[in-house]
Each structure stands twice: as C-alpha cells, then as structure tokens.
Amino acid sequence: MAAKDRREELIAAGFRVMIRDGVAKATTRAIVNEAKMPLGVFHYCFNSREELLQEVLTRFTDSTMATARRTFEGEGDLGTRITRSLSAFWGTVELSPGEHQVSYELTHYALRQAGLEDLARRQYQHYREVHEELLEEVAEDADIEWAVPVPVLARYLNAVLDGVTLSWLVDHDGENSRAVLRLTGEHLLTLARERTRPAAQQAPVS
Known part of the structure; x- marks a missing residue:
C-alpha cells in the first residue's frame, strides 16, 4: 500500500x-x-499523533462545509440558498452526531493538554477561514456585500452553529434547533445589501 x-x-x-x-x-x-x-x-x-488529530479536524470541517457549499450553488434567490445551505449543514449534524461530538471533544482535550493548545487554536482558525470563504463566495455569486466585516460575520456564524449543535447533542431538540437556523438565515439576509460600485461604474444621471 x-x-x-x-x-x-x-x-x-x-x-x-x-x-x-x-x-x-x-x-x-x-x-x-x-x-x-x-x-x-x-x-x-x-510526525506525531497531534498531526493526525489536526488532519481529522481539517477533513471533518472541509467535508461539512463542502456539503453546505454544494447546496448553495443550486437555483433560487439568496434567502432560499442560505436556508438550503444551513439545512444541509444541519443534516450532517443529525446524520453524524458522533463526528460532531468528536470535534468538541478534540477542542477541550487540546485545551487541557499542555503543549496542545495550538491544536484548538488552529481548529477554530480553520473554521473561521472556511466560513469567511463561503460568505465571500455567497456575496460574489449574489452580487451583494455584507453590512459587517466578513471576519466578524464568520465568527458570528461559527458561534451560532457551534452553539446550536452542542445544544442539540445534549437535548436532541431538533424542532427548536431548526428554528434557530431559520432565524439565523433571516438575520443574515438583513445584513446583505446591494454592492457599492465605484462612481465610474454607476449609470450617468440624465
């Protein structure tokens, strides 16, 4: 092999x-x-066990976000596509709870082990980078811009998904978890605005 x-x-x-x-x-x-x-x-x-742990986290995040990205690329307006993308993410949670539980366990394990703290930092840095990439793709594809800086919005989105996933792993309240995701999608829409264009690209006033 x-x-x-x-x-x-x-x-x-x-x-x-x-x-x-x-x-x-x-x-x-x-x-x-x-x-x-x-x-x-x-x-x-x-080189080390920690290298394998980091690779596991990276593969897990990339796989989850790839599912959300694929569903966003379909037909529909911005609201429909955001909702579909969040629903696709949630599908990975309900279908593979053990994988999501491992991601949290890895975070806490790394923070508790002297010398492994950087593993947790890299984990969440990767999460935010993936969210930033997806938000920028969304803006480009829909020809909009976000009303808040993308790094802030990526951190917000990551915090919401993190929280609702962990809550569901505890109580398995799928109905209210999906309601939170719908609310998140609605909030994201309020932060999308028409892209500001340079004066040279604006239509002349007659």
Whole structure:
C-alpha cells in the first residue's frame, strides 16, 4: 500500500476510534490496531499523533462545509440558498452526531493538554477561514456585500452553529434547533445589501 493510502487509512481509523471510544483513548497504538497496521507505519506517515488529530479536524470541517457549499450553488434567490445551505449543514449534524461530538471533544482535550493548545487554536482558525470563504463566495455569486466585516460575520456564524449543535447533542431538540437556523438565515439576509460600485461604474444621471 502506498504511503498516501496508508495515511488515509490511519486518518479514517483515528476517526473511528475517537467516535467509538473518545479522544483520550485514541492512542497511537489504538489507531494502528484499528487500521490493522504495525506501529512503525504510523511514524512513517505522521510526525506525531497531534498531526493526525489536526488532519481529522481539517477533513471533518472541509467535508461539512463542502456539503453546505454544494447546496448553495443550486437555483433560487439568496434567502432560499442560505436556508438550503444551513439545512444541509444541519443534516450532517443529525446524520453524524458522533463526528460532531468528536470535534468538541478534540477542542477541550487540546485545551487541557499542555503543549496542545495550538491544536484548538488552529481548529477554530480553520473554521473561521472556511466560513469567511463561503460568505465571500455567497456575496460574489449574489452580487451583494455584507453590512459587517466578513471576519466578524464568520465568527458570528461559527458561534451560532457551534452553539446550536452542542445544544442539540445534549437535548436532541431538533424542532427548536431548526428554528434557530431559520432565524439565523433571516438575520443574515438583513445584513446583505446591494454592492457599492465605484462612481465610474454607476449609470450617468440624465
């Protein structure tokens, strides 16, 4: 098996172990046992366990946001597409709660472990970067601009999705969770405005 394929197998095995047993028990040995590989293979593919954890977080975030992005690219006005994108995100939560639980567990684990704090910082930096990218794509595609700076809006959106997901993992109140997402979509629409164009591009006054 090529090194790239072994790496992919180890990432998938790491995710399975964390979903089943928790992050603390996802040791290097547990991961290679899950992947049915010798221990030496792990150190050939990764510099450290933390590198694998970061890769798991990155893959998880990219996969979730790719689903939301694909649904936004369909037909419909801005409101319809925002609603569809948020609904697609929520679908990943309800279909794969274990994966989302692992993402929170990884955050708290990293913050509790001396020397791993940067893992949590990189995790949330990646979340915000992905949200910024999606918001900028939305604005470009719909020919609008946001009334607040995109980094602020990305942090706001991340905080809402983070909070509603964690709340649902606790109480599984899907009805009110979806209502929160509808409210979020409505609020985002109030922050979208017609794009300001340079004076040279504006129609002349007759």
